[in-house]
Each structure stands twice: as C-alpha cells, then as structure tokens.
Amino acid sequence: xxxxxxxxALACYFIGLIYAFFALxxxxxxxxxxxxxxxxxxxxxxxxxLVELFLSGHVVWAxxxxxxxxxxxxxxxxFMIIYAIYQTTAPGVVVxxxxxxxxxxxxxxxxxxxxxxxxxxxxWLIAHIILIFTGYAALVLSFGAxxxxxxxxxxxxxxxxxxxISFLPALEVIDQIGYRSLLLGFPFMTLGLITGSVVAMSxxxxxxxxxxxxxxxxxMWFVYMVMVFTRWNSGWRGRRAAVLATFAFVAAVVAWAAxxxxxxxxFAAS
Amino acid sequence: xxxxxxxxxxxxxxxxxxxxxxxPESRLPDVCRDLSTHPGIEEGMIISTCNRVELVTHTAxxxxxxxxxxxxxxxxxxxxxxxxxxxxxxKDAVRHVFRVASSLDSMVVGEAQILGQVKExxxxxxxxxxxxxxxxxxxxxxxxxxxxxxxxxxxxSSSVSIASVAVELAKKIFGTLQGKNVFIVGAGKMSxxxxxxxxxxxxxxxxxxxxxxxxxxxxxxxxxGQAIKFDDLYSNCDRADIVITSTGAPHAIxxxxxxxxxxxRRKNRPMFFIDIAVPRDVSPExxxxxxxxxxxxxxLQQAVSSHVADRRKEAELAEAIITSEVExxxxxxxTQDVVPTIVSxxxxxxxxxxxxxxxxxxxxxxxxxxxxxxxxxxxRGIINKVMHTPITTLKTAAREAEATTVIDVVRRxxxxxxxxxxxxxxxxxxxxxxxxxxxxxxxxxxxxGM
Numbered sequence: 001x002x003x004x005x006x007x008x009a010l011a012c013y014f015i016g017l018i019y020a021f022f023a024l025x026x027x028x029x030x031x032x033x034x035x036x037x038x039x040x041x042x043x044x045x046x047x048x049x050l051v052e053l054f055l056s057g058h059v060v061w062a063x064x065x066x067x068x069x070x071x072x073x074x075x076x077x078x079f080m081i082i083y084a085i086y087q088t089t090a091p092g093v094v095v096x097x098x099x100x101x102x103x104x105x106x107x108x109x110x111x112x113x114x115x116x117x118x119x120x121x122x123x124w125l126i127a128h129i130i131l132i133f134t135g136y137a138a139l140v141l142s143f144g145a146x147x148x149x150x151x152x153x154x155x156x157x158x159x160x161x162x163x164x165i166s167f168l169p170a171l172e173v174i175d176q177i178g179y180r181s182l183l184l185g186f187p188f189m190t191l192g193l194i195t196g197s198v199v200a201m202s203x204x205x206x207x208x209x210x211x212x213x214x215x216x217x218x219x220m221w222f223v224y225m226v227m228v229f230t231r232w233n234s235g236w237r238g239r240r241a242a243v244l245a246t247f248a249f250v251a252a253v254v255a256w257a258a259x260x261x262x263x264x265x266x267f268a269a270s
Numbered sequence: 271x272x273x274x275x276x277x278x279x280x281x282x283x284x285x286x287x288x289x290x291x292x293x294p295e296s297r298l299p300d301v302c303r304d305l306s307t308h309p310g311i312e313e314g315m316i317i318s319t320c321n322r323v324e325l326v327t328h329t330a331x332x333x334x335x336x337x338x339x340x341x342x343x344x345x346x347x348x349x350x351x352x353x354x355x356x357x358x359x360x361k362d363a364v365r366h367v368f369r370v371a372s373s374l375d376s377m378v379v380g381e382a383q384i385l386g387q388v389k390e391x392x393x394x395x396x397x398x399x400x401x402x403x404x405x406x407x408x409x410x411x412x413x414x415x416x417x418x419x420x421x422x423x424x425x426x427s428s429s430v431s432i433a434s435v436a437v438e439l440a441k442k443i444f445g446t447l448q449g450k451n452v453f454i455v456g457a458g459k460m461s462x463x464x465x466x467x468x469x470x471x472x473x474x475x476x477x478x479x480x481x482x483x484x485x486x487x488x489x490x491x492x493x494x495g496q497a498i499k500f501d502d503l504y505s506n507c508d509r510a511d512i513v514i515t516s517t518g519a520p521h522a523i524x525x526x527x528x529x530x531x532x533x534x535r536r537k538n539r540p541m542f543f544i545d546i547a548v549p550r551d552v553s554p555e556x557x558x559x560x561x562x563x564x565x566x567x568x569x570l571q572q573a574v575s576s577h578v579a580d581r582r583k584e585a586e587l588a589e590a591i592i593t594s595e596v597e598x599x600x601x602x603x604x605t606q607d608v609v610p611t612i613v614s615x616x617x618x619x620x621x622x623x624x625x626x627x628x629x630x631x632x633x634x635x636x637x638x639x640x641x642x643x644x645x646x647x648x649x650r651g652i653i654n655k656v657m658h659t660p661i662t663t664l665k666t667a668a669r670e671a672e673a674t675t676v677i678d679v680v681r682r683x684x685x686x687x688x689x690x691x692x693x694x695x696x697x698x699x700x701x702x703x704x705x706x707x708x709x710x711x712x713x714x715x716x717x718x719g720m
Contacts (some may be wrong), residue, residue, distance in 0.1 A: 003535070156563050160572075170446075171442065171444070234537055234540060237538055238561060
C-alpha cells in the first residue's frame with residue numbers, strides 16, 4: 001500500500017514538474033496555485049506512504065529507496081516552509097524536478113539495497129538518517145535558490161522590461177532563502193555525519209576513511225563548510241556562490257550515488 | 271509661420287549620441303546667440319535636456335540650414351548625425367513644440383518636468399535676445415497647452431514615471447525598501463523626485479553629495495538626511511544601497527575600481543545605481559560587476575515603455591487636444607494678419623457714413639432726436655449688412671492658405687492703405703471731432719422734446 005500512496009504522490013509532483021518547466025517562460029498565478037495545491041496533496045500522499053511504511057513494522061529505513069522517498073519529503077517540507085515565509089513558489093522550479101526524480105526512483109524500483117546488514121544502535125541510525133536528509137534537503141533548496149539568484153541577476157542586468165513582471169522574488173529575498181537554508185542545513189549535516197560515524201563505529205568498530213561513501217561525504221561536508229564560511233565572511237553570492245553551491249550539490253549527489261558502490265568498494269579508484 | 275525645428279530625442283538617437291550633443295547650461299546662452307545669427311535664421315532657441323536636443327527657430331524664408339549648424343557646432347559628420355535627426359516645419363514644428371511642452375514626446379509620457387525645462391530654455395534664449403516676437407508668440411501659446419492635456423486626459427495621472435519605475439526596480443533587487451539607504455549624487459529636481467518616491471516606500475536615510483556643498487545641505491535638510499562633501503563621496507558611497515546620480519560631469523564618476531571598492535566594503539551586498547545623468551555617471555565597465563545594478567536613463571525608458579502601451583488611448587485623446595490647439599494657434603496667427611484689414615475696412619466705412627450724415631444735416635438743418643436716432647440706426651444697419659460678408663470671408667480665409675490673396679483683394683476693392691497711413695483714419699479723427707461738437711445741442715433738443 002505504501003508504494004501505491006507514493007505513486008499517487010508522484011502523480012501530484014508531476015504537476016509540479018510541469019510547472020517547473022513552464023514557470024520560467026510564462027507567469028501565471030493560476031498555474032502556480034495549481035502546482036502548489038498539487039504539491040500539497042502530493043505531500044499528504046507521501047506522508048501517508050511514509051507512515052504506512054513505518055507502521056508496517058518490517059521497515060528498512062536504511063534502504064536506499066526509502067531514503068530517497070524521505071529526502072524528497074523533507075525537500076518538499078522545506079519548500080513549503082519557504083512558501084509560508086516568503087509567499088513564493090519560485091524555488092519549485094528547481095525543487096520540483098529533484099523531488100520528482102527522487103520520488104520516481106523510489107516509487108518505481110522497489111528492490112531495497114541495504115546499506116548496513118546489521119545495526120546495533122537503531123536509534124542512532126534513525127537519528128543519522130533524519131539529520132542527514134534534513135541537511136540534504138536544505139542543500140537542495142540552497143542550490144535551487146542560487147540558480148534562481150543567477151537567473152534573476154541576469155534578468156536585472158539584461159534590463160528587459162519583463163524583469164519587472166517576472167514571477168521571481170526579489171534578488172535579496174532569493175539570497176536570503178539560499179543563505180538561511182544553507183545555515184539551517186549545516187548543523188543537521190554535521191550532526192548527521194557525526195551520528196553516522198557513531199553508527200559505523202559501533203557496527204564495524206572503526207571508520208574506514210578510504211571508503212568512497214565516507215570520503216565523499218567528508219568532501220561534501222567540507223564544500224558545505226567552505227560555502228557557509230565564504231558567505232559569512234565575504235558575502236559571496238551570485239556567480240561565485242552558485243558555482244560553490246553547484247559543487248556542493250554535485251558532491252552530495254555523488255556521495256549519495258556512492259551508496260550504490262560503497263559495498264563493493266570500487267568507487268574510490270575513479 | 272516660418273517655424274523650423276530640428277533635433278534628436280530619446281527615440282531617435284542612442285544615449286551615446288545624445289551625450290555628445292548635450293549642451294551644458296553654462297554654454298547655452300552662447301549657443302543660442304550663435305544660432306540666431308546663423309544665416310537664414312531670425313530667431314532661435316535650444317531645448318537641451320537629457321532626453322532631447324532641439325533647435326527651434328523662426329527663419330527668413332522657411333528653409334534654413336539647421337543641419338549645417340549642428341554639424342559645424344558639434345563637429346559631427348552627416349553620417350553620424352543625419353540618420354538620427356528629425357526636422358519639422360511650420361505647422362508640424364508648432365505641433366512638435368506643443369507635444370514636447372505637454373510631455374507627450376517625453377520618455378515618461380505625462381511627466382511634468384519637461385515644461386519647466388522648456389520654460390528655462392525659453393528664458394535663457396529670451397535673455398540673450400535670440401527669442402523675439404515670433405518664437406515668443408509660439409511659446410507663450412505653448413505653455414498653457416499642457417494644462418488641458420493633463421486635466422482632460424489621464425496621461426499624467428498614472429503613477430508611472432522614472433521615479434516609480436526606479437522604485438519598482440529597487441524592489442526587484444531588495445525586496446523591501448525598509449531600512450535601505452539612499453545616496454543622491456548631484457542635487458537635481460529629478461533625483462529629488464526619485465528620492466522622495468524611495469523614501470515614501472520606506473527607505474531609511476538619505477545622503478546627499480553635491481559639488482556645491484550648500485545645495486547638498488539644502489537638499490539633505492528637506493529629507494532629514496546628511497550632506498556629504500563631494501570629496502568624501504567614494505569613502506561614503508558604500509553606505510547606500512541605492513545611489514541616484516545626476517551630476518553634470520563630462521565623464522563617468524563611478525568607474526570599475528570604485529565599484530570593486532564598494533562591494534568589498536559591503537561584503538558584496540548588491541547596490542542599485544539610478545543613473546539619470548547625460549553623459550552617464552556610471553561607467554559601463556562598472557555596471558558589469560556582479561552585485562552592481564546600474565540603470566541609465568535609456569534603460570529606465572525601456573522599463574517604462576512596457577507601461578506606455580496601457581496608456582495609448584489616453585495619449586490619443588491628448589493628441590486630439592494638441593491638434594485643436596495647433597489649429598487655434600494657426601488661426602490666431604492668420605487672424606492677426608486679417609485684423610488690420612478688418613479694422614481699416616470698418617474705419618473706412620464709418621468715415622463714409624459720418625460724412626454722409628454730416629451732408630444730410632447740412633442740407634436739412636438740425637434733426638429731431640427721433641430723426642437722429644432713425645438715421646443713426648438706418649446707416650449703421652446698412653454698413654453692418656454690407657460689411658458682414660467681407661469680414662466673415664476674411665475671418666474664414668484666415669484659417670486657410672489663401673488668406674493673403676483675400677486680404678489683397680479686399681484692400682484693393684475698398685482702396686485701403688496700411689494702418690495709420692490711409693486717408694480714412696485721418697478723416698475719421700476729424701469727423702469724430704465734429705460729431706462731438708454737434709452732439710451737445712442735439713442731446714439738448716432731444717431732452718427738450720421729451
């Protein structure tokens with residue numbers, strides 16, 4: 001049943017995806033309202049799916065696909081929080097496709113890939129997953145915001161009259177969304193990595209720093225930290241911030257993808 | 271009506287060219303004088319604002335070489351300039367002047383500032399004597415035109431103006447303007463207006479820098495702001511989020527290195543430059559920096575033009591008013607041509623009438639008041655009836671091209687001379703004197719009879 005609800009959610013997110021494709025070219029209040037409602041409905045289905053999964057008892061939280069589903073849900077939550085504060089659906093342009101992709105993968109392919117065969121401290125593991133996914137979701141939003149920032153900056157620089165009527169929020173608002181997501185995500189990410197290490201320690205007795213998953217996670221955390229630092233220290237934004245955010249996002253995706261390779265330990269060579 | 275006008279405006283010429291044509295205020299009197307002594311030109315004045323440079327002239331034969339004047343004066347070749355010029359003559363020139371004064375030709379249609387600028391240009395040219403009777407007539411007629419245009423149409427009522435576009439843009443950059451600081455560089459009417467709009471939307475404080483420090487203080491006081499010495503401009507500018515600059519400097523005063531300094535000190539928080547100066551104050555190189563958003567007068571125009579479409583209907587109404595004003599002006603000019611003829615015609619016939627009445631009195635002796643009244647009414651009636659058609663014809667002809675011919679015919683038919691020279695007017699004076707002398711006993715007898 002959980003899978004069925006997830007597929008309902010996917011259908012709703014699909015509307016968001018369409019919105020993301022057209023929003024940049026055409027501004028329509030009606031369309032953004034439809035997308036918003038569809039996304040909210042999708043979140044409800046999504047939530048039901050997650051709850052049902054949890055209640056079914058034999059949940060394997062550490063399965064990659066359940067993880068993807070959870071990340072998608074967190075990203076949507078962030079999106080909704082931003083909507084509540086800033087009244088803008090603009091981040092959806094970036095968030096919707098990512099959420100759709102994550103949900104799609106989770107809803108279609110249901111063969112769980114287990115990360116850890118045997119975990120002693122289940123509580124730590126759950127904490128790890130929730131923390132790290134919140135961090136990821138914040139990163140997704142921050143990445144989205146930095147792309148929107150670039151876009152809005154270009155429009156303002158191009159001096160087209162349409163820049164006045166564009167649906168994008170003001171440059172500083174986008175900047176704030178990105179920066180706040182970034183700031184909020186950082187402690188989650190850090191704590192997530194720490195709890196992850198604890199789990200690894202308790203499971204294997206040591207942390208293998210040569211494992212691609214761990215290596216990439218540390219790299220991602222490092223880029224994340226550089227981003228927060230440059231932003232805080234010299235107020236990097238615009239193009240430079242976007243490059244960094246993209247870099248951090250790619251690192252996060254790669255670190256995520258490393259789940260598929262981590263058990264066979266071959267990713268480190270490439 | 272040998273008016274002739276040539277010029278460039280924001281639609282016909284790019285900012286780069288207008289920058290080269292702009293005449294600083296200090297040189298305007300000299301250029302006006304040069305213009306009015308140019309061959310074929312009787313009177314001339316120059317309207318030079320950031321959006322237009324126009325020569326308005328009254329010429330000797332209706333076709334003076336105004337292009338030549340521009341080429342010589344600005345050292346520009348025909349290739350550089352001619353494609354961007356527009357030229358109007360006679361009625362079209364009048365229409366253009368009316369449109370400019372009414373702000374229908376402005377970048378921001380309906381803004382009120384242009385009228386003040388035209389008035390200043392007129393005053394300058396008048397002071398050096400390059401505006402005399404002909405242009406005087408034209409402009410004294412042009413100045414009241416904006417009033418009906420503004421009161422009878424909604425052209426000026428829309429909030430769209432450079433200032434409000436600037437506010438909209440600032441909001442696109444900063445979101446809210448609450449707590450943002452504004453820096454005015456070069457105290458001018460336009461920057462004051464823009465600042466007023468920005469403050470109305472919540473901007474926190476204002477700084478003013480001006481070459482003349484006293485003016486900076488004056489303007490700063492208006493806004494409860496802070497005057498900054500011009501020399502301290504660069505060290506203070508980064509305190510502002512929005513900079514409105516409109517100095518008369520011949521070169522850009524904000525260059526790339528300044529922008530880099532500002533951004534470094536501001537930790538890259540964006541800055542918005544509203545550059546309403548021509549030539550521009552913000553160099554294009556600086557405008558390229560990330561975090562610097564510089565809009566010059568043409569960019570603002572573009573932003574404004576998207577709103578202009580909404581007001582096309584109102585503009586049509588306004589054009590109709592202009593057309594009727596142009597016709598009225600034209601009619602007035604021609605009527606002025608026929609008025610002397612009508613007056614001498616009236617004088618001429620009145621002289622004849624008086625002479626005939628005197629003759630009758632001489633033959634019949636004093637008349638009774640009743641008779642006197644009857645004769646008076648009869649003769650006046652005849653004269654009025656006879657004069658009605660020629661006068662109407664003259665007035666009608668005044669509005670058309672054939673005025674001169676009709677005037678000529680009437681003068682020849684009635685043997686009228688130029689005003690003051692004709693035998694008619696002399697005779698008139700004599701007869702009226704006589705009339706006065708005779709009037710008293712006549713009145714006497716009349717009261718007796720009653």
